[in-house]
Amino acid sequence: MRLPIVAGNWKLNGSRASASTLAREIAAQPVAGVEVIVCPVAVHLDAVARDLENSAVKLGAQNAAAQDSGAFTGEVAVPMLAESGCEYVIIGHSERRSLFGEDEKSCAERFAAVVRGGLIPIFCVGESLEQRESGNTMSVVQQQLQAVFDLSGASAFSNAVIAYEPVWAIGTGKTASPDQAQEVHQFIRGFVAGQDQANAQAVRILYGGSVNPGNAAELFAKADIDGGLIGGAALKSEDFLSVCNAASH
Numbered sequence: 001m002r003l004p005i006v007a008g009n010w011k012l013n014g015s016r017a018s019a020s021t022l023a024r025e026i027a028a029q030p031v032a033g034v035e036v037i038v039c040p041v042a043v044h045l046d047a048v049a050r051d052l053e054n055s056a057v058k059l060g061a062q063n064a065a066a067q068d069s070g071a072f073t074g075e076v077a078v079p080m081l082a083e084s085g086c087e088y089v090i091i092g093h094s095e096r097r098s099l100f101g102e103d104e105k106s107c108a109e110r111f112a113a114v115v116r117g118g119l120i121p122i123f124c125v126g127e128s129l130e131q132r133e134s135g136n137t138m139s140v141v142q143q144q145l146q147a148v149f150d151l152s153g154a155s156a157f158s159n160a161v162i163a164y165e166p167v168w169a170i171g172t173g174k175t176a177s178p179d180q181a182q183e184v185h186q187f188i189r190g191f192v193a194g195q196d197q198a199n200a201q202a203v204r205i206l207y208g209g210s211v212n213p214g215n216a217a218e219l220f221a222k223a224d225i226d227g228g229l230i231g232g233a234a235l236k237s238e239d240f241l242s243v244c245n246a247a248s249h
Contacts, residue, residue: 002201002202002204002226003033003034003035003204004033004034004035004204004220004226004227004247004248005034005035005036005037005161005204005206005226005227005228005247006031006034006035006036006037006227006228006230006240006243006244006247007036007037007038007039007060007088007090007122007163007206007227007228007229007230008026008036008037008038008039008230008234008235008240009039009062009090009093009208009229009230009231009234010022010038010039010040010041010062010234010235011041011062011095011231012041013041013235014040014041014044014235016043016044016047019040019041019044019047019048020044020047020048020051022038022235022237023038023040023048023051023052023057024051025237026038026057026237026240026241027051027052027055027056027057028055029237029241030055030056031241031244031245031247031248032248033247033248034227034244034245034247034248035058035227036056036057036058036244037057037058037059037060037087037088037122038052038057038058038059038060038234039059039060039061039062039088039090040062041062042061042062042076042081045059045061045081045084045085045086046084046085049084049085052085058087058088059084059085059086059087059088060086060087060088060089060090060122061076061081061084061086061088061089061090062089062090062093063076063089063090063091063093063096063110064076064077064078064081064089064091064110064113064114064117064119065077065078065110065113066106066109066110066112066113067113068113068117077113077117078113078114078116078117078119079117081117081119082117082118082119086119087119087120088119088120088121088122088161089114089119089120089121089122090121090122090124090163090229091107091110091111091114091121091122091123091124092107092110092111092123092124092125092144093124093165094124094126094165094167094170095170098167104143104144104147105147105151107123107144107147107148108147108148108150108151108152109151111123111148111151111152111156111160112148112151112152115152115156115159115160120159120160120161121160121161122160122161122162122163122206122229123145123148123157123160123161123162123163124162124163124164124165124208124229125140125141125144125145125162125163125164125165125188126140126141126144126164126165126166126167126208126209127140127141127166127167127168128167128168129167129168132166132168137166137184138184138187141164141184141187141188141191142187142191145162145188145191145192149195154195154196155196155199156195156196157192157196157199157203158196158199158202158203160203161203161204161205161206162188162192162203162204162205162206163205163206163207163208163229164181164184164185164188164205164206164207164208164209165207165208165209165229166180166181166184166209168209169209169210170208170209170210170231171210171231171232172210173210174209174210175209175210175211175215175219176207176209178215178218178219178221178222178225179222181207181209181219181222181225182222182223182224182225185205185207185222185224185225186223186224188205188224189201189203189205189224204226204227205224205225205226206225206226206227206228206229207219207225207227207228207229208228208229208230208231210231210232211228211229211230211233211243212232212233212239212243213233213239213242213243213246216228216242216243216246216247217246217249220246220247220249227247228243228247230243
C-alpha cells in the first residue's frame with residue numbers, strides 16, 4: 001500500500017510572514033494517512049522549517065543545483081537545502097524546463113545530486129498541449145524518465161517520487177480527466193517496471209495539473225495516482241487541507 005503524498009509548490013509567492021502563517025495553519029491540522037509536504041521559495045525555507053517543528057509536515061525545495069559548490073551564481077546546492085531542513089526537492093518542473101532552459105540532461109543531473117545528497121527528488125514529467133494533440137504524450141514522458149535512468153541506473157527511482165504534470169493543465173484551470181491522468185500514470189509505472197520491476201509498484205506517482213478541492217477526490221481514486229503536486233490551491237490552507245483530506249480516503 002503506497003502512502004499518498006500531497007505536496008504544495010508555493011512557487012514565487014508569499015512574504016516571510018505570509019509563508020510562516022500558511023505553514024503554521026497547515027501544521028496545525030494534521031491529516032492522517034497522508035504525507036504532507038510544503039515547498040516555499042528558498043529564502044523562506046529556514047523560517048518555514050521553524051514553523052513546521054514538532055509537526056508531521058515535511059519541507060521541500062523547489063529546485064536544486066547539480067553541483068554541491070562552486071562558481072554557480074544564483075543556484076542553491078543540495079547540502080544547503082539539507083541544512084535548512086529539507087527532505088524533498090522538486091526537480092524538472094515544467095516551468096524550469098520551459099522558462100529557464102533546463103533540458104533533460106540538466107534535470108537528470110539535478111536529480112542525481114538530490115539523491116547523492118540524501119534527499120528525495122520529486123521528479124516532474126509532462127507534455128505540452130501541442131505534444132498531446134500530436135499523440136506524443138507517452139514518448140515525451142518516456143524520454144524525460146529515460147534521461148534519469150541513463151544517468152542514475154535502473155534503480156534510480158527506488159527512493160524518489162514522480163509527478164506527472166501535463167503542461168497544458170498547469171495554472172490554466174484545465175485538468176486532465178481522471179481517466180486521462182490514470183492512463184499516463186499507468187504508463188509511467190509500466191515504464192519504471194521495465195527498468196526495475198521490484199520498485200515499480202512502490203514508487204509514488206503524483207498528479208500535478210490544477211488539482212483543487214473540487215476534483216481531488218476523483219483523481220486520487222484512480223489506481224496509479226498516489227496524490228498530488230499542488231500549485232494554486234496550495235496557497236490557501238483551507239483549500240490545501242481539503243486536497244490533503246481527499247487523499248486520505
